[in-house]
Amino acid sequence: MNLDPMRFFLFLLLAAGLTACTEHTSPERVETGMTTEAGPGSGSGSGGEETATFGGGCFWCLEAVFQQLEGVNSVMPGYMGGSVENPTYLQVCSGTTGHAEVVQVRFDPEVISYEHLLDWFWKLHDPTTLNRQGADVGTQYRSVIFYHSEAQRETAERSRDRLAASGAFSGDIVTEISPAARFYPAEDYHRNYYLRHRSESYCRFVIAPKLKKLGLAK
Numbered sequence: 001m002n003l004d005p006m007r008f009f010l011f012l013l014l015a016a017g018l019t020a021c022t023e024h025t026s027p028e029r030v031e032t033g034m035t036t037e038a039g040p041g042s043g044s045g046s047g048g049e050e051t052a053t054f055g056g057g058c059f060w061c062l063e064a065v066f067q068q069l070e071g072v073n074s075v076m077p078g079y080m081g082g083s084v085e086n087p088t089y090l091q092v093c094s095g096t097t098g099h100a101e102v103v104q105v106r107f108d109p110e111v112i113s114y115e116h117l118l119d120w121f122w123k124l125h126d127p128t129t130l131n132r133q134g135a136d137v138g139t140q141y142r143s144v145i146f147y148h149s150e151a152q153r154e155t156a157e158r159s160r161d162r163l164a165a166s167g168a169f170s171g172d173i174v175t176e177i178s179p180a181a182r183f184y185p186a187e188d189y190h191r192n193y194y195l196r197h198r199s200e201s202y203c204r205f206v207i208a209p210k211l212k213k214l215g216l217a218k
Contacts, residue, residue: 021058021101021136021202049073050109052117053080053146053180055100056125057133062103064194064207065124068216071112076104077186077193080146081178089187095138102146104183114152118159121145123214127163128171134206143175153177 056062059077066075079092082099092099105117125133127143145160147153156177164173194207211217 021060021141048108048110049106050114051148052105052107052114052152053102053148053183054105054117054121055080055102055142055144055146056121056127057101057141057143058136058202058206059101059103059186059190060193060202061133061207061210062124063192064211065120065214065216066103066105066117067192067195068211069107069112069117069120071110072105072107072117074106076106077190078102078104079184079186080104080181081144087184089190092140093138095140097140099140099184100142100144101140101186102144102183104185115155115159118145118156120214122159122163124210126169127160127173127175128169130174143173145175145177146180147177148180153179 054062054066063075063077066072078101079087079097079099080102082092082097084091084097084099087097087099091097092101107114107117125143129143131137131139131142133141133143145156147156160173160175160177163169194203197203198208208217
């Protein structure tokens with residue numbers, strides 16, 4: 001059966017809406033045994049490596065994008081900004097812990113700057129939708145930048161203000177800019193999600209088109 005372009009577009013929207021991040025939960029939790037303290041002074045690591053932490057919807061999408069950027073050494077999905085210790089994915093998805101789904105990015109500032117990472121952050125999600133990205137709704141999907149130093153805070157605020165002044169978005173930017181708190185790595189089954197599950201509906205209808213739009217599809 002041939003579908004006209006509009007019907008096909010509506011079909012894709014429906015498919016994406018039916019494949020929200022929260023629907024893909026593992027039947028069992030894999031304990032990582034890892035937490036990290038991420039205070040204001042932890043932006044720089046050994047050998048000049050630095051840390052950045054971003055939240056903007058489902059962390060599978062953020063991970064898939066940042067993993068492909070030159071100068072990014074590692075990307076870890078996890079949880080930050082809540083009040084419950086050692087939260088599980090299901091607890092965070094309930095919206096009651098206060099955590100956001102985030103990715104913690106370790107990068108080489110000699111290859112890619114923090115400001116450049118912010119440019120990608122703004123491009124890969126909609127910073128004007130409060131507690132929502134597409135079909136993913138809740139405070140855990142809020143747009144947030146957790147800064148690890150005063151330099152990062154200042155850079156993030158300048159970047160946000162410049163974007164707001166550009167008129168790129170019709171709505172107000174609601175992105176939270178907050179000091180980094182304790183980071184809890186997500187369960188093992190969330191890591192490298194797109195690379196391991198390209199054929200799943202969420203990856204095909206949400207992540208793959210995003211990568212293509214950003215010029216990162218391989």
